[in-house]
Amino acid sequence: MAEKITTRNADYSQWYIDLVRSAKLADYSDVRGCMVIRPNGYAIWEKMQTALDRMFKETGHVNAYFPLFIPESFIAKEAEHIEGFAPECAVVTHGGGEELAEKLYVRPTSETIIWSSYKKWIQSYRDLPILINQWANVVRWEMRTRLFLRTTEFLWQEGHTAHATPEESQEEVVRMINVYKTFAENYMAMPVIIGKKTDSEKFAGAVDTWCIEAMMQDTKALQAGTSHNLGQNFAKAFDCQFQTKDGKLDYVWATSWGVSTRLIGALIMAHSDDRGLVLPPKLATRQVVIIPILKGDKAAVCEKAHAISRTLSDNGIPSFVDDSEQNSPGWKFAEYELQGIPLRIELGPRDIQNGTCIVARRDTLEKTELALDDTLSVTISEILNAIQQNLFDRALEFRNEHTFEVTSYSEFREMVEKGFVIAHWDGTAETEAKIKEETKATIRVLPEEPDYIMRYAMHEAGTCIYSGKPAQQKAVFAKAY
RNA sequence: CGGGGCGUGGCGCAGUUGGUAGCGUGCCUGCUUUGGGAGCAGGAGGUCCCGAGUUCGAGUCUCGGUGCCCCGACCA
Incomplete structure (x- = not known):
């Protein structure tokens, strides 16, 4: 029968876990604290990556990759940094069957390994700025974990930039937190507040930490992204100086910024309901599912369903048909609602006779009848935009009310x-x-x-x-x- | 690291005073169905977390171990 998920009212925390698992977003692994991101969940991450990566490129950044392993001495170079991170690091002590001369930390973040490179690359103000991002996994040995929100290993991007002046680095910090806000609001349909963290909440080793803060449906806050002004802290720790235009020496000014797969958790808790995931269309790999009602002239219904799907796809609306006879239409309705497909088209012999179809919105669960003519793609596209907008409006109204x-x-x-x-x-x-x-x-x-x-x-x-x-x-x- | 809970077919669970394991769901086959998680019939599938002990006999009792989940302190 039905895969029932706990309702939000009954137990919000259990609802979240049930949803993640039954929508096949992620699964527990056999390694404590680590999760398997399943195709449905990874598809969301890929959509996020694509949008963010484009925004990073548009603001002048390039991608690179730095090692997973960080020598212990690197981590130890910045006093606050090691104090903040050492307790939650995984440490490699052996390799090739022998004990290592120097322990290697599995990166909890990459400031130190990156600055050891930047030191080699920067001599003059002409080498600045450096605007590098990397997509990577990191490990933080958390005592208590929650799928997507806090796991021992997670995926993220970390931007690391180097600048000649404090004004430039400050500008970068603000620029990137605004990129995150734009992404959160325009793609995730999740309103966020930009601001600074207090000293006790800021990143270990930062002068200032900027963040975007969102409200979840249980009215709790969730930090969705951070952008750090590192000042000259890491440049000093790694003795990274450059020659200025007027021939003097100065330490390089730095920033770092990141968002992680935690965003998927935020997305879930911002919009989803007791039926399952609610995905904003812009983050849905599949925006429309077409479910033919297979009775009467099955072949004709099926053929029409595929024709509609082709038309939608030709108009830039990713859609698919589930014409399997394994499951009943009712089962399919419930299943694709659970998976968060933004829009469903129901198509039966009756509709074909009338030249119509039934369209059901995931966000409001409303069903309306649409004409099967050449305005369909345009109308569907408008509804998808309306869903995107409605999710944002609804979340903002919720935050304002709370x-x-x-x-x-x-x-x-x-x-x-x-x-x-x-x-x-x-x-x-x-x-x-x-x-x-x-x-x-x-x-x-x-x-x-x-x-x-x-x-x-x-x-x-x-x-x-x-x-x-x-x-x-x-x-x-x-x-x- | 403290407190609590749970390890039994893929998943969710039951299993009484100890007697050789069952239910729901899922899966496979066939037929009938299909507009909100279909019906009937047949079928496959289990080292009962691990180890030791008590006993004629342990899923069940005792001891030890181990794994995971939840709550708290710490964290994105």
């Missing part, structure tokens, strides 16, 4: 259970830590968005919600993944 400004700590404690809370913060790590300890909510982001997007005056001075001390700005607090 974002609250508060002026007292008691109010804070109440509202932080219901979504994002905007409140004045005195800027100290002590206050941040206390609030986390008492409420489990953290500062997700210090927004760098215009107030009309935030819908609140973020930069007006006031009084800290917790300490009562003067506060220069407001922060977004939430419980997070």
Whole structure:
């Protein structure tokens, strides 16, 4: 019978796991904490890669590849970096049957191995900037894992850039976080807030960490991408200096930025429902499924279904026909809803007689009757655009409805259970830590968005919600993944 | 690393006071079906996580091990 998934209301966490597994996105592997990304899941990642890679190229970046193994001494060169990452690294001690003279870390991120190369490549300001990205896997030995959201090994891209001036590197950091925002909103249909992390939440070794923060359907926050201003920290650690135009020596200015397969988890939790995955059309390898109702003149129905599919594909709408007789139409409806195919066309003898077909939207589950004429492709294309837009609108409305400004700590404690809370913060790590300890909510982001997007005056001075001390700005607090 | 749970056909589970393993689903064959997870008939499929012990006899009891999942601390 049916593959039932837990409802979101019953158990959000179990719903997520059920969905990932029954939509065949990923599976547990025989290695603890590691997952198998199945074809349905990998197809989403490939769509993400294609779109992001194009955006990276358009902003002047090129791809390269650096080693998986990093000598222990490299990791150790930047003090904060090793402190942050050493505890969660896998370390290779043996190779070729012998103990290694120097241990090799399986990369948790590649700043150090890349900067050891950059040092060799950079002598003069003429060698700058370097704008390299790499698509790779990384390993972080997590204590507790969740499919896509946090696994021991995951796939990502990491951009690593080198610049002659702090202004240039700052510009790069902001440019790339905006690329991520554009991707999240235009492709994933997931609204995000750009801003900075507090010192306690930033990347180990960074001067500043910028992020995009999204809200999931359970109102928890999820960090979907980061862009780090590394200042001269790594250049100094690797003694990477260059000669400036006026003949002086200076350390190189750096950035790094990345998004990972975690985005797939974000996508799921942003849009999907109790029937399964809901995919924005722009990330769907297959946008339309055509299900012929095989009765009466089966051959004629089948032939028409394939003809429609060809027409759609010719018009740039990837579609396919499921004309197998193994499963009933009802089974197919449920199965492709589970898999998140954005649009379904039902076609039976009755429709063919009437010159119509039934079109069902995955996002709203609405069914409408469309004429089978040469306007079909255009209409379908319009509906797909409408789905893309509706998913974004719906998610943004949800976030707005679950974002609250508060002026007292008691109010804070109440509202932080219901979504994002905007409140004045005195800027100290002590206050941040206390609030986390008492409420489990953290500062997700210090927004760098215009107030009309935030819908609140973020930069007006006031009084800290917790300490009562003067506060220069407001922060977004939430419980997070 | 602490707390909890679970290891039994592919998947989900049941298995009583210990007596030689069953149900649902899936799979295979055939026929009938097909507009929201079809019906009937027949069939294949199991080192009951591993090891030791108790016993005439262990899926079941005892001890030890091991794996995974969930919750928390840590993290993208």
